Amino acid sequence: MRKWILRVTAVVVVAIVALVAAGLLLPREHVAASAVTLRQRPESVWATVRDLGGVPRWWAAVATATRVADPAGREVWRQDVGGFPMTFVVTDAAAPRRLVTTIEAPPGAAFGGTWTYELTAADGGTRITVTEAGWIANPFFRVMAQLGGLHRTIDGYLTALGARFGEAVAPEHVAR
Secondary structure (H helix, E strand, O other): HHHHHHHHHHHHHHHHHHHHHHHHOOOOEEEEEEEEEEEEOOHHHHHHHOOOOHEEEEEEEEOEEEOHHHOOOOOOEEEEEEEEEEEEEEEEEEEOEEEEEEEEOOOOOOOEEEEEEEEEEEEEEEEEEEEEEEOOOOOOHHHHHHHHHHHHHHHHHHHHHHHHOOOOOOOEOOOO
């Protein structure tokens, strides 16, 4: 019995070491972008995208979204995303075309980056592209992100956004 436990432990340790080693070979930074076309006017899509406090009402991945006072006067939001608190700052907003949010990553943070939302009129509706330019500090989590798909969170957002308007959408991965 003891040999069996040692073998299983050794296999687990070797697997973890292999994953970390693989993660060290992956770049720290990444860019992922997805897009959908909605049958809504850009102003309507913009109003929903720009209402950062309202996101939990239509995207189940976000449990809460609260505006946080900022001494510098920036627009800062705290969200609970999948049980993880995240603080981000609106760093650019040009209605109804472009919104950029930046994760406020303290020293030693596991990840960080930006989401850029770009809206364009298309086919009588709106094409929205969300681009994540991010980084993942921990090599193990880099591998997990690759295995889970770098587009997964963006695709979840866009799918929920489509459902918010009563539309079934299939996010398209776009090159950036």
